[in-house]
Amino acid sequence: MIHGESYKPIIAEAAKMAIGEENIYERVFIFELLKDKNDLNAVAGAVGFSVRLPKFYVFKAKAVLLATGGATLLFRPRSTGEAAGRTWYAIFDTGSGYYMGLKAGAMLTQFEHRFIPFRFKDGYGPVG
16 A cells, blocks of 8 residues: 555656756756746746755746645644644645636636545545
C-alpha cells in the first residue's frame, strides 16, 4: 500500500526518468508569474530563487501549470497538529498560488469549498 507521504518520491523518480534530472529544478521558490508581452492573457514564465543556494531563476515557458496546492492552514483544526505534514493537509500549502494567479489576471473559482479532514476516535483522514 502506498501512503500519501510516499507519493512525492515516487512521482519525482518517474519525472527524472522521463525528462532527465538536468531538467528538474528542486527547492526553488516561485514568487512571480511573467505575462506574455504579446498576449496579456497568457503567462510566459516565472521568477524564483533557490531556498538553499544564492541563485535567482527566470523560467521561460510555452505553458505554465500552477500547482501550488490550496491553503490548508487558513482555518485551524481543533486537533493539536497530528495531521500537519500529511500530503492531504500540508503545512506548506499557504495559498501563494491564489495570489500569483490573481495577480497574473486569472479568474479564480470554487472558493466556496473548504477542506475539512474527517475525524473519528483515535484517527483522522481525508474525505471524498
